[in-house]
Amino acid sequence: MVNPILLIVVPLGLAFALPIVNLISKKIIKYIPVLAFLFNLILSLLLIPKVLEQTIIVKIGGFHPPFGINLFVGPVGILFSTLIALAGFLVSIYALSYIKEGPKEKYHILYLLLLTGATGVVLTGDMFNLFVFFEILCISSYALVAYLGNKAGIESSIKYLIQGSVGSSLLLLGIGLLYGQLGTLNMADIANQINSISSPSIFVPMIFIITGLGIEAAIFPLNAWLPDAHSSAPSSISAILSGIAIEVGLYAVIRVIFTIFNASSFLMFFVFLGVLTLLIGEMSAFSQKNIKRMLAYSSIGQIGLIMFAISLNTQLGISAGFFQMISHTLGKGLLFLSVGFLIYKTGSMKISSFEGIGKKMPITSLLFTIGAFSIVGLPPFAGFASKFMIIKAALTTGQLLFTVLIGVILLGTVIEGAYFFKVIQSIYFKGTTDIIKRDEAPLIALISMSIFVLLIIFIGVYPDFIARILNSAASEFINRIDYIRSVLG
């Protein structure tokens, strides 16, 4: 049987091996992330059927939880690790042609570390491990945001760093408070014992942990770092940050709320927060002139939508939220990647500078368009299926409040549509009408982006393909007792 720990070990090991390889050959290093995530992807895919049958608990060092550290490879974990591996794989392929300047070996190390951290966060069953992996994720992303070394990058990296550090401190504080009261760091064990202590003393760690994780999860108003960071990072990193990092953060928040603290009554607050996040995100994106900032704000909006869906606290709602995460990862990843080359060729992030680029780079523009359609939620793309599921989930609750909120969310969608369509118009229908020589993105990047498109269309047309894993992922969150039992035996 394959051990899920390899999902963490292999990229981590390769990350550390990379400087050595760099000494041997400078050309080979950029293929290492590709290999690492191809391995992860295959491994995750192999694991999916097994995990769906039976949750895998990896006891590190053979110590039985709660005494040892364990990995919890449930449906959620494997869903996320597959997603991370997929995105990591495709983006690393893309990066083969995209990352051409700067300290490349550092990029690849940090990239591997970032995704290792992300995989760790979603797979771990230990609170402190979660913190550690979270820090790996965050620190490598601080560094990657500043990768280009320009003024904007460093400035936003520092902003990110400051807010991230506040978050980490809060997270650490919260974990410390919990540990002090319960004497355990195992998540299942904490969950098991959480009802034994009085509510104020768990409330304080909870809000610290939620806030700490919420900063990475880009919950409003903790998301102020995001537009800066996402827009000044290299596009491949923006894709990962938007598509993976914030969703992993959100995963952590939800995990904490659902499994550890069983604070489902708290979710009503999150419903409103989600809608607010969505509206703020979309409205901020509406009049943006900078394409990457626009996409970053759009990510905030999407996170709000996911939060809303998951906070519905129903089986359907949570699986809809996961579905939205998947379609957001694919869609936003695709958008950032395609925009990366659009920016590269025009040398500017201004939307107005893209006028007429549809003639110069037809395929990249087409890919961008499909990504935008998917994010807006137009059929037959993945975004539609997920939005369909979310609205269905909200309406299934039968509460008037959710119906009204759905109205607000759809208003957000309309705003989203408006700004995305404006960009599409300026790509295709502005600028010169003359025939321009084509100057397309490199083939390897196009292939990587095309796989995104294929997945978007495939999932959009055949959402039942992932229905089962979504369903079991949702029940993992709903059935908290099962989680505790499967870990503690």
Added chain:
Amino acid sequence: MNIIALFVSPLIALIAGMFFLGLSRKISARIQWRYGPPIYQPVIDVIRSFSQKSITHGKFFDFGIILSLSSSFVLILFLPIGKLCALTSGGLIAFLYLMLMGPFGIALSGAAAANPNSSIGISRKFLLALAYEVPLLLVLLTVMTHYHTISLVEIVNIQANSGWAFGSWALILPGIAYLLILPAILGMRPFEVVGAAQEISSGPIAEFGGKHLAFYTLQHALHVFVGIALFVDIFLGGWTFFGLLNPLAGTVWAVIFGIIIFLLKMTLVLFIGLFVNAVYPRFRIEQAMQYLWKWPTLISFVGLIIVVLTK
């Protein structure tokens, strides 16, 4: 009966229409203290026009006027003249539409001539038509709603009981409204802006000469006939005259006297229009529109409301 009507009613309409044209010239002259032309003067004019060699601005110039005249004749077939009515298909709605085609044909023809004066005249014609159609439509809708039918023949027949429509008081207001807009329908003063000879060289027909003019004159005669006959049919009971023809019911004489009564009524209505025509100056088109959209519309609107409420 229908077959006879098919041949007879266009003839009656043509003769009566020409007669009315002549009569109106004669009456106007008499009001102005002149001797006036012979009553058959329009016929002479038509013959004269036919004898002249007209000019044409192309096939479409001819087409428009032929369309106009022939559709005016078709219109006659839909009109109950006395007891004669050749076609009933479509009722008053079809009638309304066919009423549109006469001016429309002339407009096409006039525009094909590309005379600036024609264009101005046509523009005025359509604006005036819009202006008087608003009250006219209201009036006709009132009548149709009141009698709950769209058939002209039925409207006439229902009136046979009381002799005229004003037996039911709800129709008095629409009747007044129709009389107010009658000069506009007939193109008489004070609504003579369309063919204003003095300023736009008789407007749409500025380029018409010879047979075109003859056709136009015939069309105009029919138009006058229809405008008045419609009033007689829907308000004055058409062929009926307070039960005068009851003893003759079923005989040919009833038909003949019906037509005579009908024409007498028409003459009476024409006189009202002529008196207005003779003493009034001309409205500008805006004044005409404002007038038509003010009083007649208001009156007919109130009439419609009353009819809807009392129903």
Added chain:
Amino acid sequence: MSLELLLIIAFSGAFLTYLSGKISSQLRDGVAVLISLGLVAIVSFLYNVQTETVFYQGFFGISLILRMNSLAWFFAIAIVSFTALCIIYSLSYMKDCERSNYYYFMMLLINASMLTIVLAGDLVTFFVAWEIMSWSTFLLISYNRNGALQAGIKYIVLSLIGSMCMLVGILSIYTSFGTVNIADVANHLTPSSVGYKLFLLIIFSITFGIKNAIMPLHTWLPDAYAESPSPFSAVLSGMLTRMGVFGFLLIMYVIVGMKTTLHLGRGFLSFNTILCWLGAITIVIPTFIAMLQNDAKKLLAWHGIGQGGYMIVGIAFGTSLGAAGGIFHTLNHATYIVLLFLSVGAIEYSTNGLRDLNSLGGLFKKMPIAFFGGLLGISGLIGVPLTNGFVSKWLIYKTLILGNAPFLAFAALLGTWGTVLSVYKFLHNLFLGQLPEEHKEIKKAPLTMQIPIVILSFTIILFGILPGLPLKVINSIIVAAGFQALDINIWGVTSETGTLNMLNIFAAIAVFGAIFWGIFKVARKSTPVDQYDNYAAGAAVPKNKYHYTVEYYAPFYRMGKPFLKDIFDMFYNRIAEAIGSICDSVRKIYTGYVGSYVMYIVLFIASLIFVQLTWSIF
């Protein structure tokens, strides 16, 4: 021929066309024409077929269904035929345009998606196809650049609002009944509460009202029609906008059901009465606004809105005559508006993109086919007897008058008389009047542009004289919807309260026309003269010095201009501006200053504590 295959051909045909365009443009033209004509052939073979197939179950386990019945067939044949004509027309119209592959691709994609809409047997398929249609339309509206961009955004935003409403409606049905199959939904809906039905009707009416451009949801339409390439404007106005009518038929008479729809509410405050009145407003106001337009396509666009009102009034009035009239008017409107757009397109083609009514004129000798197309088109639009527009309008008027709705009838009739004015201006300023010097020599419209115009002109007359042909199909539609059947003959409609016999009228006009044509021929021959040889008080009419078609209804403009403004458009623009400025101020939350960001974190913690302390939710 199964329905799946039809749709596969339709969709893959679009892609095939695009791909073949990469090889050669002649091949692409051939493929496009072949595909569109092939669809016409297939759909016409499906006449009188009643079938239903589940074609896909992979979308959340929902059975996606295709269904063919008389309603679907009626719309399907119209869609494919008009698209085919417009494709044929495009062959020369779009010849030297940029991105012609893209153009054909989008045309066929829109065609396929419209076909899917009408064939959809469940609401999810309906929605998906609806959305594909919406975004592909957006992409094609924007095609002409410049002014088209604003039009495109307007369209897509309103369209998105509409489809979001529909999405809520569909999902609410799905969650309530667990099915989206239209027939099942109709069954499930019968016992449910009046409020829920009303909710569904209203929410779907917003969607379809936007698509069908009912006042006050019409604002996207004038710009979109005016700025699209002409053959696409034709499709847009002829069929795509009328998907709204199809939607209304679907929701009112199939899903909710005829008996229920007509009895929601009392007196004036019932659903169908209000819809009727909205339709009546839609007839009158746009028709008068159209009079003020100086852009030929914009004028037609406003009429497109106005004519949509007739369909809504007819359908919503809820009698067999009205419903038949409304549906028939959809078809008729498509024939003549497509014809008119194609005629304008021919002018655009010949005069290098001119469509300004104030700078054209006198083209009738230069472009006789386009002129006769335009003439018949406007005759249809007015509803001159012997054109198909007359028949459908007659049906609507009659049912309104005899249904004791004289005010609605007045609105409808008034709309017609307003139409006369503006379409005459259209015809006059384009074709009649004087020919400007610079248009003495113009490009000749090629055969592929003339054939569709001829076919459509012929159709207008054919359906005008023998309205029984389409009315037979329409009769089966309304019978399926639960209305009483009409007594249809090939020449018209028979009923006790008034018969329409188009053949009679045709015969009368033909006979009199022949007589007077004969007299005209026999009478003294007239001298042909030049167009400039006309009487202007003994002086020569100046050539090109002035153009007397400018401000054609000047007195009316002086009176009406202050009142005839598109207030709704201004209103929406204001809202859009307001939203824009709100968005701008929201953006200022992200100050760019780290200190405030950290403060947000603190505030967040504070608010969590506040929530806990106030409501003790945890």
Added chain:
Amino acid sequence: MDRNQIGKWLKNPGKMANKYSFHVVYFCTGCGIIEVPPSITTRWDAERFGIIPVATPRQANLFLITGYVSTKTLAAIIRTYEQMPEPKYTVAFGSCPINGGMYYDSYNTITSLDKYIPVDGYIAGCMPRPEAIFIGVTHLWKLIDMDKADGYKRYREDYVHYRANQEQILGELDWPPLFSKENL
């Protein structure tokens, strides 16, 4: 109308109708127009002879030239005359169109209208009274009866001559010849 009239009507209705339905284009060319309003209104009432003014030459068959003709007016007169449908008659009113009258030596008044368009009859005087118009009309009736009011025919036959005269005084004409070789 008397008996022998009916015979004439049946024989040649066009000619008779032309006689009794003079639609006049009153071209306000000179001072003579002042005599026209009395003649068509209550005092003399021209309409009883079927004479009415029309606004456009297309509908007219009688052209009344009222008074002196300046060279500038001549162009308009010729144009209008050519636009009238045949048969058409011209009557010159006052002495000026005959021989220039008091403008006999004016540099810009033509002295003999007959050189430029055919004139079927003259009403001499300065000014002639309205009665003279009616006398002129009755004379014209006789001429028409005798087929002698053939100005339009002369114009057709001698068009080259007339056109030359016109060009002589007006220079290059800005309208094409009425009769080309084909339709002469």
